Amino acid sequence: MTNEMPVPDPAGGGIAPPRARRVVLPPYRQRAARPRSVRAREWLRQNLVPSPTGTLLTVVTFAVLAAILGIVAWFIFSYANWRVVTDNRWLLFAGGFPHDQEWRLWVGLGFVFALVGASYGMWSSFGRRDILFMVPASAFGVFMLAHGGAALWSTLWFAGAVVLLAVAYFACRRVPREHGPGRTLAVRALSAVLMLSVPIVFMVLMAGGGADSDELSGYLLNLLLAPAGIVGGIFVGIPLAVGRASKLRAISWSCTFYIETVRGAPLIGWLFVALFILGDIIGGDLIVRTMIVLAVFTGAYMAEYIRGGLQALPRGQYEAGHAVGLPYWRTLQLIILPQALRISIPPIVGQAISLWKDTALISIILPLRELIGSSRSAIAQGEFITNRIEVYVFAAVMFWIISFIMSRVSQRIERSLGVGER
């Protein structure tokens, strides 16, 4: 986004442009103010029935849409037996998580909600669309999570998490929007917590008598693995991107070798590496090994996107950094990377969404039971053997929700970074 270039400023030394010949138009709204019915008819004519062919296309499209909607509605309300999902909610969401440690899940949820609220308050603000999304999503969440005899408690916990979100949101709205010492401090603190959020959630779930790592499964496992892979991937990708652009051949060749090797094989192959080869070499927990592989895998892609951002910057930015006395590394840290990362946000988010969906592959080859694995367990109980479609539709919707949120957030970020861009 470019801002209008020369901003004539009456107060400063800027040369005042000749103002005499400015044409004054009536305000836009005034010209647009025609009766609502006229405008509606106009809109209909332009967008739906512009010509005989257009009208035909509109009719056909609506017919197809109606048919699809009808089938979906019939499936949801008549055909499907949702008991396979509702009876198995705990299995699908939390898998083998010990029941007596349930509070840890709620505390984790509260922490994540607080971070969401804080981030919104710091960098954005809730609009009507966000509310429109959040109200049904919360209702759905309560419905899914409030199970059996503990329904009241689950609802209370969930409500508590929503309250935390709101509190964090309004607290961060109080931080001044303009640049200044107060804002810098708040942004740094929030960024640090965001960066550490994955380990913090793990601590909440596991530390001091919590769940064992082989008890982490279901949707919860997807929600833990994907952020670890994404955040880890960015941290792996930045040095790789910088290294690939290095003047030292040994470094740039090693980075290129890494990137091309990792991108040369599919994720499934690397997951096998986590299971067998890494298992023999470093051993340790399978979940940790999987996270390492996800980070290593994503890192190679992130590196290429970040390198694209680095290359988009003119050489003059490095030179200006050196000219004000910054050494190479400081120039990189303060001037080059902040700009390169901004440019690469859209592909980075694309990769994040892709990794999020790829976590569904994990239980195909690893003995880890993420949502798809839990779905299979749910079906495998003899009672629900005919309800596989329902479970997989549910799983698909659960994947879609997070993907949708990520792509909206990416649009938000892009739009709000418009300020100050060249």
Added chain:
Amino acid sequence: MATEQTASPADQAAGTPEDIIVVENIDKWFGDFQALDDVSLTIKEHEIVVVLGPSGSGKSTFIRCLNRLEEHDSGRIFVNGIEMNDDVRNLNAIRSEIGMVFQQFNLFPHLSVMSNITLGPQKVRRMARQEAEALAMQLLERVGIPEQAEKYPAQLSGGQQQRVAIARALAMQPKIMLFDEPTSALDPEMIKEVLDVMRELAQSGMTMIVVTHEMGFAREVADRLVFFDEGAVVEQGTPSHFFENPQEERTKLFLSQIL
């Protein structure tokens, strides 16, 4: 002072104390193209040197060698008595004495005007934030745009951006300022506001090396003009020598084309 310790005895031989820049026989090659051919030049403190020459004659390459944005291949360069070589401490010491202003401004587009200026003082000179901001405001007043402090570079006109770039360079409190065609990317009506700032800077006693095609500025402000062609210094002298009585054929040809 650290800068004096890094200078070897041989360095002291180079020039008298008021010779702030000493360039001895430097060559610069880009592949098999020779961009600088045995260039030697000595610049005194407080001197204003304007570098002229046709396009591709090596003017930019020459002044970029002075703060090592380009590395010279042979010959020696001393700035403030410090030799420019592979020693990073020397390089940092030299760069902190030299400010540079580019044709394309090269402001940092992700930082506000204020942060553009305070970055160097804070991160390199380790100045406290308040102090750096006070200094920045003072410099913005000096270049005539104090009201633009909170804007981003893309919100300013070209002339305002270049004045911010000058303020940014001055914030490091350099002894020497390099200008590489500072007005060439500007619309005509903005050239004057930048030249005014440079004129004021020259009067304040700054040592300046300016590559420019602004002959009026050169005639009025320069102590010495240096004419480059094909990577070599062809002729140098005072403005009156240059404009009224040039000796070399190539100089005469060049002046006849641009005047």
